[in-house]
Amino acid sequence: MNDVAAAAGLSRTTVSKFFNGSATLKPDTREKIERACRALNYVPDLHAVSLVTGRSNLVGVVLPFIAEPFFGKVLQLMEREAAALGLQIVIQASNNDTRREAAALMALRAMKVHGIILTPIESNDNRALLASLQKEMRIVFLDSFMDENCHFVMNDNHQSIGLMVNYLLSRNVRPAYLGTPRIANPSRPERMAGYIAAMKAAGETPEVIPVAVDTPTWQFEAFAYEQLLNWCGQGGLRESGAGAIMCTTDRMAFGAAKALRKFGRHPGKDMLLAGHDNLDICEYMDPQLTTVHQDIERISQAAMHFIQLDPAELGGRLYQQRFAGRLVIRESA
Amino acid sequence: MNDVAAAAGLSRTTVSKFFNGSATLKPDTREKIERACRALNYVPDLHAVSLVTGRSNLVGVVLPFIAEPFFGKVLQLMEREAAALGLQIVIQASNNDTRREAAALMALRAMKVHGIILTPIESNDNRALLASLQKEMRIVFLDSFMDENCHFVMNDNHQSIGLMVNYLLSRNVRPAYLGTPRIANPSRPERMAGYIAAMKAAGETPEVIPVAVDTPTWQFEAFAYEQLLNWCGQGGLRESGAGAIMCTTDRMAFGAAKALRKFGRHPGKDMLLAGHDNLDICEYMDPQLTTVHQDIERISQAAMHFIQLDPAELGGRLYQQRFAGRLVIRESA
DNA sequence: CTGAAAGCGCTTACAG
DNA sequence: CTGAAAGCGCTTACAG
Structure with a gap:
């Protein structure tokens, strides 16, 4: 910066003002600085800036x-x-490891990050750490949180699940529900509750496919495949009378499809199948997966918007946003 | 740090040594410092450290x-x-935008990053920038590079493609080749050359499926779907006599499968289909995709290993690593 | 609109 | 093994 100032024939203060967007600089001065920066290939040292600011x-x-x-x-x-x-x-x-999560959070704190966007692991291990961190820095939870007393952005699970239940019912099939493994809080209970509520509201009896091993896995496809294989093996398919399998995530639907095929069923033909999330790959599955699109564009935007928000603008209120899903009808249901 | 030093009854120098892993500290001293840090919830300010180091x-x-x-x-x-x-x-x-790429590189430079791992866009726009950056910092190219005169880690395309060609030939089908859109350098020409070489070595005539629009798209599925639809529509399927479609990426195989189905073919039955990369989803496609696994574990490791390497260890040599692929046989071929 | 001075939180010779 | 001092590259009142 000294060099730039010298080359431009100005003081460091002036150069500093230039980088901080001061409007009080003469066009002439700005240009001198710009030229000097280019000549010296200069970019301000961000660590120095961060240290002082x-x-x-x-x-x-x-x-x-x-x-x-x-x-x-x-x-x-x-x-x-x-x-x-x-x-x-x-x-x-975090790789689903609470110690990794804690280490990541501490490292971010040492870096004096502007803010943190976090999808926490379902565990109580870092509850205290998070509580104290929330006091000293901006933290917004994405898709998942520990308790309601926080800033968060996520899908409106009640709405999005209801959308799918009603669509399936409108096709004259009764959907059985295959829920997420024990990892996503509060989405897991919310979606389950959403399914039950929507079924009851329509005068139908909810049917939740029982889950044999409720481990906190992220292997959604494998989880769904195994659970459904189990269920089919125990005659679930025969006894249930359900005309559709409704999965809480697309990835689960992919696993479920594989299990159904193994039992001689044709997803989308003799058994409807629905997912949730609208991953890009849905369009290339056979049959193409009917699902509900999570509004990840607005979820992502809202999360980053919160980060650059001046806390004063919130006026002590919590920033909590839920975005509505959108039905995407393809071949599987 | 002053507070920690005071609380521990030591000088800042000593505390600093503690964090820089000096072995000359008395256990007693270390413990005092640890206690003080915990009490004060202290973590060194990384920006200050970076500024000075x-x-x-x-x-x-x-x-x-x-x-x-x-x-x-x-x-x-x-x-x-x-x-x-x-x-x-x-x-x-970079979102396939050379200006975004240049901006990212400059931002990283301002942060004095330890090193950069880059998968460049296929374009010459940032050639000069990259050349000058390579002189002042550690840069390793991943999966793709501008010219051979750089550090890189990537798949051994010649080997991995040859593996698949020979496997398909061993199943008594002649594979036609569907190449990547114009984005990945040098993987695109390398894989194409690998296919042609392996075919010729086996005494077979290579057949490269002509590509109508050679735009630099990253929509692999859609690209393959359209190209294959085109080819089939022009009677390629009938005239070719190929018994397999060999795609340069799994995602292209997903698109190709959709196109084949549209023309009444059953991938894996009356037309074999092969991908490349071994994405997780392959196992859940119908039919499950036969492919070659890129050794991404070692590719990732090697890239990060380079970053923390002391340049002196290289002794002026270039760090260039290619890792062999592994055939993964499933249902589609 | 511009300049001189203090200071952000560390590390690193250097001296003890 | 420990301490006093200089300095990393910036920003920010403050004075002109």
């Missing part, structure tokens, strides 16, 4: 897994938002 | 897209490596 242009994102298609898409959308705001994303995966 | 624990990763399943998986694996090395990943997506 006490904040950085970094935003931390902590997700259970990065390669999970839903999270991958959300991350990509958030990156676009971040870039537009001049923010950089530091990405960490 | 001139380097950070940040590593920049620039990919064309984050939600691309292959990149998502690689990113996840790299994050795990980074965490183990005490590094943090700053992720940026």
Whole structure:
């Protein structure tokens, strides 16, 4: 910066003002600085800036897994938002390990990140840590949270599940429900409750497919495949009278389809099948998967919007947003 | 840090040594410091550390897209490596836009990142920028590069494609080849050359499916679907005599399967179908996709290994690694 | 609109 | 093994 100031024949203060967007600089001065920067290939040292200002242009994102298609898409959308705001994303995966999650959070704190976007693991291990962190920095929960007393952005599960139940009923089939493994809070109970409520509202008896092993796995396809195989093996298909299997995620529907085929069924023909999320790959499954689109565009936008929000604007209120899903009808139902 | 030093009754120098892993501290001293840190909930300010040391624990990763399943998986694996090395990943997506790519690179430079892992866009726009950046910082190319004069880690395309050609020939079918859209350099020409070479070596005539519009798209499924639809529509299926469609990526195989079905073919039965990469979803396609597994575990590891390598260890040599693929036989071929 | 000065929280020789 | 001092590259009142 000294060099730039010297080359431009100005003081460091003036150069600093230039980078902080001061409107009081003469066009002439600006140009001199721009020229000097270009000549010296100068870019301000962000660590020095962060040290003195006490904040950085970094935003931390902590997700259970990065390669999970839903999270991958959300991350990509958030990156676009971040870039537009001049923010950089530091990405960490907790890998469903509470210690990794805690370490990631602490590292982000040491970096004085602008804020944190977090999809927490379903566990109480980091409850205290999170509670104290929430006091000193901006933290918004995405898709999942510990308790209602936080900022969050997520899908409107009640609405989106209701949409699918009613659509399936309108096709004159009774959907049996296959729920998520024990990982996503509060989406798991919310979606289940949404299914039950919508069925009852329509005067139908809900049928939740029993889950043999309720381990907190992220292998949705394998989980659904095994649970449904089990159910079919025990005569569930015969006894149930359900005309559709309604899954809480697309990935589960992919596993369910495989299990149905194994039992000689043709998903979309003699047994309707529905997912939830609208992953890109749905269009290329056979049959193409009918699902509900989560509004990940707005979810991602809202999360990043919160990060750059001046806390004063919230006026002490909690930032809590739920976005409505949209039915996407394809071949499977 | 002053507070910690005071609380522990020591000087800042000593506390600093503690964090920099000096072995010359008395156990007694260490414990005092640890206690003080815990009491004060202290973590060193990384920006101050970076400012004075001139380097950070940040590593920049620039990919064309984050939600691309292959990149998502690689990113996840790299994050795990980074965490183990005490590094943090700053992720940026170029979105196939050279200006975004240039901006990402400059931002990473301003952050004094430890190094950059880059999958460049196929374009010459940032050639000069990259050349100058390569001189001042560690940059390793992943899966793709501009010219051979760089550090890179990637799949051994010649080997992996040859593997599939020979497998298909061993099943007594002649594979026609559907190549990647114009985006991946040098993988696209390498794989094509690998196919042609393997066919010729086996005494067979190569058959490359002509591509109508060679736009640089990342919509692999849609691209393959359209190209194959075109080809089938023009009687390619009838005239070719090929017994298998060999695709350069799994995602293309998904699109190809859809096109084949549209023309009344049954992938895996009356027309074999093969992919490349071994995405997780392959197992849940119908038919399950036969493919070749890219060794993304080692590719990711090697990339991160390079980042934390002391340049002196290279002794001026280029770090260039190609990893062999592995055949994964399922139902489609 | 511009300049001189203090300070952000650390590390690193250097001296003891 | 520990302490006093300088300095990393910026920003921010403050004075002109």
